[in-house]
Amino acid sequence: MLESRAFDPAFLRRLDGLVLGVQRARTARSGRRTLGRVQGLGIEPENFREYNEGDDLRFLDWNTYARLDELTIRTFRAERQVEVTVAIDASASMGVPRGDDKLGLAMALGASLAYVAMASNEAVRLVAFAARRSGLELDATPFRSRREMYPALRPFVERIRCGGETRLAEAVGRLLLERRGRGIIVLVTDLLVAAGEYEEALDRLLAARHEVKLVHVLGHSETSGEYPPGNYLIRDSETGVTSEVILGPRAAEACRRRADHLSAQAEAFCRARGVVYARAFGAANLDEIAMREFPRLGIVR
Amino acid sequence: MGLLDPLNLIFLASLAVLVAIYLRARARPTLEVSSLILFDEVAAPIASSRVLRTDALFWLEAAALAALGLAMAGLYIKTAAPLARQTHRAMIFDLGAGMGALSGSGTRFDLARRDALAILDSARPGESFTVIGYALEADQRLPPTSKINRVRAAVNNLAPSALPARAAALGAALVRARGATQIDLFVDRPPPPAALASLPAGATLAIHQVGAPADNLAIVSLEPGTVGAERGRCVVRNFSDRAALCELEIDDDSRPLFHDTVVLEPHGQAVIPFGPLDHGGPVQARILTPDALAADNIRYAYAPPPRAEKALVLSPDPDVRDDVAHVLLAVNPNLIVTTADPSSFAPKTSDLYRLAVFHDAYDPGVAAHARLIIFPQPWLERRAPPAHQFDVVGSLVQSEMQERTDGVALAQPVHLGPTRVLALPSWMEIEARGANGATGAPFPMTAMGYDASGAVGVVAFDIGDHLLLDPDRLEALVATVDLIKRLIAPQRLQVVETGASVGVPVSGPARIVAPDRSVTPATADDAGRVRFEPALAGEYRVESEAQTAEVYANYFDAAESDLSTDTAPSSGRRPLEIIEPPSHSTGGGLEPLGLILTVLALLALVGESVLLGRKALRWGLRDA
Numbered sequence: 001m002l003e004s005r006a007f008d009p010a011f012l013r014r015l016d017g018l019v020l021g022v023q024r025a026r027t028a029r030s031g032r033r034t035l036g037r038v039q040g041l042g043i044e045p046e047n048f049r050e051y052n053e054g055d056d057l058r059f060l061d062w063n064t065y066a067r068l069d070e071l072t073i074r075t076f077r078a079e080r081q082v083e084v085t086v087a088i089d090a091s092a093s094m095g096v097p098r099g100d101d102k103l104g105l106a107m108a109l110g111a112s113l114a115y116v117a118m119a120s121n122e123a124v125r126l127v128a129f130a131a132r133r134s135g136l137e138l139d140a141t142p143f144r145s146r147r148e149m150y151p152a153l154r155p156f157v158e159r160i161r162c163g164g165e166t167r168l169a170e171a172v173g174r175l176l177l178e179r180r181g182r183g184i185i186v187l188v189t190d191l192l193v194a195a196g197e198y199e200e201a202l203d204r205l206l207a208a209r210h211e212v213k214l215v216h217v218l219g220h221s222e223t224s225g226e227y228p229p230g231n232y233l234i235r236d237s238e239t240g241v242t243s244e245v246i247l248g249p250r251a252a253e254a255c256r257r258r259a260d261h262l263s264a265q266a267e268a269f270c271r272a273r274g275v276v277y278a279r280a281f282g283a284a285n286l287d288e289i290a291m292r293e294f295p296r297l298g299i300v301r
Numbered sequence: 302m303g304l305l306d307p308l309n310l311i312f313l314a315s316l317a318v319l320v321a322i323y324l325r326a327r328a329r330p331t332l333e334v335s336s337l338i339l340f341d342e343v344a345a346p347i348a349s350s351r352v353l354r355t356d357a358l359f360w361l362e363a364a365a366l367a368a369l370g371l372a373m374a375g376l377y378i379k380t381a382a383p384l385a386r387q388t389h390r391a392m393i394f395d396l397g398a399g400m401g402a403l404s405g406s407g408t409r410f411d412l413a414r415r416d417a418l419a420i421l422d423s424a425r426p427g428e429s430f431t432v433i434g435y436a437l438e439a440d441q442r443l444p445p446t447s448k449i450n451r452v453r454a455a456v457n458n459l460a461p462s463a464l465p466a467r468a469a470a471l472g473a474a475l476v477r478a479r480g481a482t483q484i485d486l487f488v489d490r491p492p493p494p495a496a497l498a499s500l501p502a503g504a505t506l507a508i509h510q511v512g513a514p515a516d517n518l519a520i521v522s523l524e525p526g527t528v529g530a531e532r533g534r535c536v537v538r539n540f541s542d543r544a545a546l547c548e549l550e551i552d553d554d555s556r557p558l559f560h561d562t563v564v565l566e567p568h569g570q571a572v573i574p575f576g577p578l579d580h581g582g583p584v585q586a587r588i589l590t591p592d593a594l595a596a597d598n599i600r601y602a603y604a605p606p607p608r609a610e611k612a613l614v615l616s617p618d619p620d621v622r623d624d625v626a627h628v629l630l631a632v633n634p635n636l637i638v639t640t641a642d643p644s645s646f647a648p649k650t651s652d653l654y655r656l657a658v659f660h661d662a663y664d665p666g667v668a669a670h671a672r673l674i675i676f677p678q679p680w681l682e683r684r685a686p687p688a689h690q691f692d693v694v695g696s697l698v699q700s701e702m703q704e705r706t707d708g709v710a711l712a713q714p715v716h717l718g719p720t721r722v723l724a725l726p727s728w729m730e731i732e733a734r735g736a737n738g739a740t741g742a743p744f745p746m747t748a749m750g751y752d753a754s755g756a757v758g759v760v761a762f763d764i765g766d767h768l769l770l771d772p773d774r775l776e777a778l779v780a781t782v783d784l785i786k787r788l789i790a791p792q793r794l795q796v797v798e799t800g801a802s803v804g805v806p807v808s809g810p811a812r813i814v815a816p817d818r819s820v821t822p823a824t825a826d827d828a829g830r831v832r833f834e835p836a837l838a839g840e841y842r843v844e845s846e847a848q849t850a851e852v853y854a855n856y857f858d859a860a861e862s863d864l865s866t867d868t869a870p871s872s873g874r875r876p877l878e879i880i881e882p883p884s885h886s887t888g889g890g891l892e893p894l895g896l897i898l899t900v901l902a903l904l905a906l907v908g909e910s911v912l913l914g915r916k917a918l919r920w921g922l923r924d925a
Contacts, residue, residue, distance in 0.1 A: 093335035102335075192336035222339055229916070232332040234340060242331070245343045254342035262338070 002104030002283050003157045006111035012150075014291060018300040020117040021276075022082060022184065022211065047075045083125075083143065083183030084117045086110040087175065088160070089217075090128040090139070092237040093192045095162030100219025105283040106188040107157045109215055112290050113186055116300050118147045123183075126156055129171035130164040137164070138174050165238045166193045172201040176208050186299075188215040188280075190222075191266055192238075199269055206273055213276040213299050216266055218259060220282040225255030305375025305893065313370035319362055323355070358912055365905035372898035379892070388428040389445060391478035391504075392417055392452075394459055395488040396434040397466030398861045402489070402515055402593040409512035410461045413487035416509050417456050420485060421449050431481065432456060436464035436836070437800045439474035462836035463596035463799045465858035468492070472499040475506075485509060507879055515593035515864040516541035520549075520586055521570065521857055525604035527634055528581040533604075535573045535586050539565035540863045548589040551575050553604075554582035562590075581606035583794060583853060596799075596838040597862050601853030603796045605633050605789070611652065613667060614640040616660035616675075624769045625658050625675075628778070632785050656789050660764065664689050671756040671788040675781075676763040677721055689757055695722035697737055700762060702746050702776055704734040715776040720746075720762040728752060728827070730802065733780045735761070747780050749787055751804055751830055756792065758784045793850040799838055803852050804830040807845035814842040816854070 005011050048061060051071035061074040088110045094103040110126055117124040123143040130137055141156045168189060175185070185205055191198050205212045221227060227247040235242045245251060263279060270277035278297050280289045294300045304310065334340065394400075394417075400410040421430070430452040432443035443455035471492055478484050479501040486492065489512040500506055517540040526533035539545045544566050551559035559575040578584065581604040588598040612629050616622045622640035629638050636655065643662035650668065657669035661676045664687050672689055679693035680686040700720035703711060720735065722744045729750030734743050749758040760781055762768075769778045790796075797803050805811075811831050813821045816839025823831040823843070835841050835854035843850040 096333050096335045190335060192338055219335070222335060227332065230330070232330055234332045234334045234337065236337045237333050237335055239337075241337060243337055243340065244345050245340055246345070247332075247343070251340075251343040254344075255339050258339050258342050 002101045003107035005286060006108040007154050012115060015112055015115055018116045019120050021298040021301050048072050083123045083180060085125055085127055086113055086186045087127045087129060089166055089189035090130040090160050090162055091164055091166040092162050093190055096237045097219050097221045100221055101283045102190060102217050102219050103162050105280060105286060106217045108286055109280055110188050111153055111157050114153060115150050118144055118150050121145050126153055128160045131167040132164040136167055136170050136174060168193050169197050169201040172204050182209045184211045186213045188217060190217050202275060214270055215278045215280050216263060217280045223259045223281045225252030302378045305377055307374060309374040312373045315366045316363055319366060323359055358909055361905045361909040365902040368898040368902040372895040375893060377893045389481045391431045391481035391484045393433045393474045393484060393486045395466050396436045396462050398463050398596045398856060399489045401461035401596060402864050404512045409489045412511035414456055421453050424449055433474045433477055434459055435470040435474040436462050436466050437470055439470045439477055441477050463838035463856035464836055465861040468496040471496040475499040517594045517862055517864045518545060518547050518588050518590055518592045519597035519857055519862045520600040523586045523600045523602040525578055525584040525602040526576050528578045528604050528607040531577055532574045533576040538570040540865055542567050542865055546590055549573060550587045550589055552585045553578045554580045578604050593864050594862060596856045599838060600855045601796050603790055607635055609635055609637055610655035612636045612638045613654045613657040614638060615643045615646055615662045617642055618765050620767060621660050621765055624767055628769060632782060633789060663687055673758045673788055675760040691759060692724040693721045694724050700735045702733055702735045711776060715774050717762040723761055747784050749784055756788045758788050796853045799835050799854045799856040802832060802834055804832045805843040805850040807831045809846040811843055811845040816840055
């Protein structure tokens, strides 16, 4: 399956030179590191202040005490991490058409972004969401911030299966309920949701002041409309709703037109809100998307 | 157009399967897609899924299946028959005795002839006819010709005979009509279905049944008895559905002997005794009561005159000599029978015997008018064989008598003892046939003929051990008695059944005068005999330069003489019955279309393959 490519050493070597693109400079940058403006644990001294009761004795500047006989606390500039959440759509629509392996593409891209982020010691987690019968399921990994921990994501990546409805807005709502700090949220989805749903989801993420990146995944058949010609009853993989269609050249053209329209609509929406929008159409284009399209769009640098 | 095997139309049910397949295909194979959103702009089918949507592929497949189904059912067309067959007709006439029965102002045959002449009057130009008559046998009276006058003359020359019409003869007549497109059969009763099995392929049979039911009286048999000693018997039968008076007259050698009228119950039979005869010679019985059929109203018999004649029996077996003597005296009590052992018998030139019987013995040179040789000895001497010595080609320990003179197989074969297998001369006629008990090979059992010295009869089986008196083997006695009767009957006065082969000795040119006074010239064969088969009942005269012989022909056939049933209504004619030729005929009129249909099916399949190929090229095969 395609998701295993994300753990291919050769593939990862090509990602080694990339870092995650971050648009908002809420932290100072030092070299390639992202520095927070708050005091805290760090290695770069920031200031000195008088000792107050309760301060951590580990930060006493013993040299100053010996020389001046004053208890002085040395403060450091805290090294802040950006929390990166890669939310992957694991609904049923990501599993069809089977030959397109949309979920595999989504997992490979999400894991690739996680790898890039972990290379910068960013705290990264993968989240798969889909609405099952029991309700919306959010399957998430713990935050990992070291590249050495990247292989620990593999069981999660290979375990996720498609099923259920997308319910993108509800999934975003669940993420926001965690009330974590502002960070980067990468949504990997086919956007085959009810009208206005992905717009709502993106707006809620933006309202929570997250930096949002949208990776729009579609299969080759969906974008080209190449289905076996004939008279078919098509069934929506998520809702089960059916419809009779005649597949053929005209239908292919209509499908292409529809996919293009959806993509253009999403891109326009994202552009208007400063959201990075990336097309990931066709599993065969994994390398092209990860190595060229993502850097071009600034998702990675 | 028709079907040779309509049951195979069941293969057309494959069309229903095809429609079901298309309906099933039309009834949507389900394709799961990620979301219907992507198909918002895809057109929905115009027609409902329950309506068969036909395309070129469907029609090509339907055409292929239909063509193959019709080919399996044997679709054929009727091609135009050749011109000659269209215009050739055969007229087959029943010339049996029944056709001579009175019907209205004429006979049944007159009605048939009238119908036939009407057909000839309406014949189209170029139409050819053949004329065939049948009774005991089929006889083509006129070969195919388009000369209507000749056909008309041939029809006018036909006349019913005093013979029964046999079904086998009708079958043979139908066979002879092969090549005709229509056969007109003129009969007075429905033909047996078995005979119509010989109807030629492609010919239409039109049955013209003529004649109304009629009453008929017939003389069944006439037994003259023994002159001056035993009364004779005459059996008469009434074929009517009602009681009838039967006025019967019997003459003894042209002298009135009996005249009486009896009442016969419906379909009844009476035995009328008369005599005994005073003179002997030809005895004639006549029914004077008018009825429909005259041929069975007269019957002849021969009563040997009461003069003493000598007979000789030679046999090494005293029991055989005794048995044969008794049989001879039973046949003719006026015979003076002499028996002797051949080893001690010396013939005298002064003795002339009416009949000499040789059992298991050579003819020592006896002077006799007739000879009967029983169980002939093979000639083993070096000197030349005597006259009337038969070639013995084999001997059997046991044999079976299977067939009598009339050609009808016996109900049960009669098991006989030792038998000689003889090679008979050509002038002898076989009266009874037997078969080897082991191999079943047929050979003559009894035979009779005439040579220059007179009548000669032969019995191939041994009559020792009182065979002639054995009630279980009565047929052997009957065959022997029949042979003796014919041997001692005068050659110049014969009583036969109509249709039997008659041989009469003549000297020089001869002519045959039939009962209807018609005269036929005749020539003698190598044995100096004129042979003919009397077809009319009554007295035939065979006249030659030096002598005249009389042949009395009797006719009676219970089926043919019964005019009360199986006949047309009182109008005299039944509606024309048409029997079409069998539909399974493979005659030239039918042209099976199997090959053409198969070619059409192949073309349809090729067309379908082309369409599929084009679609495959257009869409690629990976998703198919």
